Amino acid sequence: MKLIIAIIQPSKLEDVKAALTDVEVFRLTVMDCQGFGRQKGQTEVYRGREFTVNLLRKTQLQIAVNDEFVEPTVSAIIKAARSGDSGEIGDGKIFVLPMDECVRIRTGERGSDAI
Numbered sequence: 001m002k003l004i005i006a007i008i009q010p011s012k013l014e015d016v017k018a019a020l021t022d023v024e025v026f027r028l029t030v031m032d033c034q035g036f037g038r039q040k041g042q043t044e045v046y047r048g049r050e051f052t053v054n055l056l057r058k059t060q061l062q063i064a065v066n067d068e069f070v071e072p073t074v075s076a077i078i079k080a081a082r083s084g085d086s087g088e089i090g091d092g093k094i095f096v097l098p099m100d101e102c103v104r105i106r107t108g109e110r111g112s113d114a115i
Contacts, residue, residue, distance in 0.1 A: 019080035
């Protein structure tokens, strides 16, 4: 079992959800978040004064999958979240983490059956 954490552009969320549905991944958690990487923020003008915004709005997805779904899930996210054919800085990141245990609260099922 793996936990996939993807940080993507908010505008790409619907495309990513559709791509995940195509590879039969239907369960995910979505959170609004802020951060910056190579973009290092952006400059904006407010009331005629220029200032730097250090944190950019992003969307974080958390998806728990069984091992056989890891590669299709990652590939679907890359395909849907990438800007253009070669991508751009700010398209996001995907982290794949080992998941020791999963428990479904309603039934008490554990492990891969709980996903």
